[in-house]
Amino acid sequence: MYQYDSYDQAMVDARVAEFRDQTRRRIEGTLSEDKFRPLRLQNGLYLQLHAYMLRVAVPYGTLSGAQMRMLGDIADKYDRGYGHFTTRQNIQYNWIKLEDAPDILADLATVEMHAIQTSGNCIRNISSDQYAGAAADEVVDPRPYAELLRQWSSFHPEFLALPRKFKIAVIASATDRAAMRLHDIGLRMVKNDAGEIGAEFYVGGGMGRTPMIAPLINAFVPVDQLITYSEACLRVYNRYGRRDNKYKARIKILVHELGLDEYRRQVEEEFAHLQTLAIEPPLAELERIKGFFADPAWETGLSDEIDLSNADFARWVAANTVAHKAPGYAIVNISLKPIDKNGKAGIPGDATADQIRIMADLGREFSLDELRVTHAQNIVLAHVKKADLFALWQRLVEADLATANLDQITDIIACPGLDYCSLANARSIPVAQKIAERFAAPAKADAIGELKLKISGCINACGHHHAGHIGILGVDRKGTENYQLLLGGCEGADTSLGTITGPGFDENGIVDAVEKATNVYLANKEGEERFLDTYRRIGMAPFKEAIYG
Incomplete structure (x- = not known):
């Protein structure tokens, strides 16, 4: 790192x-x-x-x-x-x-961390794939390119007072694990036909009150032009982005109102100008950064066999581990969406000080001293030997960190909502807990399978509700908390935005509505279809009839 x-x-x-x-x-x-x-x-x-x-x-x-x-x-x-x-x-x-x-x-x-540009109308923290450097399906490790962008964007004098906040994500695989197309700029690192590394540039995505999926504006920007092209994209936005209306100030609005072709034309024009100024850092700097992300010396000759005779351990392995590119290793997801033995759910994304320190120790002992935070509010140990999985799981059980629910209905993304946030209209945390407790039985969650549920306490969409297979938006209706239900969103490679089902619900009603939606799925699924697949095949009507009929 x-x-x-x-x-x-x-x-x-x-x-x-x-x-x-x-x-x-x-x-x-x-x-x-x-x-x-x-x-x-x-x-x-x-x-x-x-x-x-x-x-x-x-x-x-x-x-x-x-x-x-x-x-x-x-x-x-x-x-x-x-x-x-x-x-x-x-x-x-x-x-x-x-x-x-x-x-x-x-x-x-003292530990090389900061809080710089985590708020304000500037370029925020650069996000990436939580499996970077470990996933078998990536073209390259995307983090060196994210780090290059971090260095370029920190205290950039032109971009410290943008029309609105600005978010960038970098990935390097066909599987989008970072909601890349729902960012202001999304980069996917790719190889061209000559085997050269470059980036697809997607510009103009975002959620909030006007959700949009970023369109592709350039299919291949060479690595020695990444910063110059990024600067061109930002300069056009900084020049024309609305500063008189914060609701229309994001780059997604500019791309929409200018039109994709005109925005692309202006970026290319600005890019041509910037190339005459030679602002791109030397490739030697990128190579220096890459040195920090080189693959470790993986142990060889490791077995891929795992003793799954313990049923609880086997369920955790099936749910929370992912294939690693190196033989004998696994990627481990630690769920921060706990459900205890009595079916009581915790607060999504929260971890106690002791749990944080325990995860730090586990990262050192089992994952080459490295941990990852995911955009789904979980923690990843990216490089765990399969031979160590059982010992790791036992430690997680002791720390109440072994809930086996990755990408299931209880693995809920939720913003802090009205319990903390001054912008929120409704509470998110209690709704998330009630839903998790409704589906706490492992057999119930396993029957449903992959279902990504996301909750926001206001239209700003910090809980990514637009991108949930099931999304929930809390609104204020005449002084009462009201929850809208959305279906059909997805933040992955097949990005889509959820559709509102109809009138909203109170706190208990939204939990019932979610259960009715899952019942429609279970009654109509074919083969190995996910909830999202079934919804896309049969459409909204059967869900709406069950929920409101």
């Missing part, structure tokens, strides 16, 4: 000192809230319903054991003993005191 050089460390240390002075002046009253707000936001500090919330950047979701342990220590020292992992592969702390924020940033800096 990437390690800071002296420039990286100096940059982060300088930002900590700068923010410490800004915070001091705010507490003393010599800096107004209006002037302090943009400063704290670009350091990831929000003012929520009950306290400040700090969002810590985890570039492309990759962490070392030491970094993960620090996140657990921060949860204990400065918060209420837990952290919340987010759909941007970051972590948030919901109960921060303003006077502690500079100290947290200083602690993060």
Whole structure:
């Protein structure tokens, strides 16, 4: 994984000192809230319903054991003993005191971490595939390219005051595990017919009140032009993006209103101009970065056999492990959507300080000192020997981290909602828990199979409800929380947006509606169809009749 050089460390240390002075002046009253707000936001500090919330950047979701342990220590020292992992592969702390924020940033800096540009109208944390470097289906490891983009975008003087926030994802396989086409810019690393590496550029995706799937604007940008082409895309947006209306300020609106062909024409024109300025970093820098992501020396001669005589272990292996590109290894997913033996569900994405430290230890012991945060709010150990799986599972059981539900109906993505967020209209967490408890029986969840359920507490869609096979949107209807049900969304390679079924429901009614939808699926599925496949084949009508009839 990437390690800071002296420039990286100096940059982060300088930002900590700068923010410490800004915070001091705010507490003393010599800096107004209006002037302090943009400063704290670009350091990831929000003012929520009950306290400040700090969002810590985890570039492309990759962490070392030491970094993960620090996140657990921060949860204990400065918060209420837990952290919340987010759909941007970051972590948030919901109960921060303003006077502690500079100290947290200083602690993060000791393990090469920060909270820079995790908020504000700038280029946010670059996200990527949580299986990068381990998946057998990738063309290359996408993280070196994500790191190159991170270095380019950090403190970029032109892009620190964009019309709106800006999100970029980089993947390198046909399977999209990062919701790439629902980003402002999505890059898929590919090979052309000559075997050269380049990137497909998708621009203009996003969720929120106007969800859009990013169209392809360039099928192959060579690796020695990635930064220049990215800058061209951003410059056109920065020039024409709406600043008079935040609801129309995202690049997806610009691409839609200009039209794909005109947007592409202007990007190509800007790209031609930028090429005369020679802004692209030398390929030697990309090669330097790649050195940090080289494959480890995999042990050879390892067995692929796993003793599955323990039924609970076998179910966990089937649900939560994925094939690795190296023989004798597996990719392990740790679910942060726990359901205990009594069927009680936890809060999606939350982990206690102790659990965070335990995962740090497990990453060191079993996964070459590396962990990943996923956009589905789970944790991945990317390089686990199959011979170690049973011992790892036993440790996870002890830590209440062994729920076997990856991509099942109880593996719910949910935003913090009205329990924490000042923008929310409805609670997300209790709804997620009630649904998980309704489907807590393993046999029930296994019968349904892959079903991605996502919940947002407001139209900003931080819970990705548009992209759920089943999506739920909480809205405020005359002072009452009301939940709309959507069907048919998908964030993968076959990206689609969900359709609202009809009138909304109260908290209990939405749980019943979800169960009715799954019953329609089970009654109509053919062969190995997923919920999404059956929905696409039979359409909305049978679901709507069952839900409202």
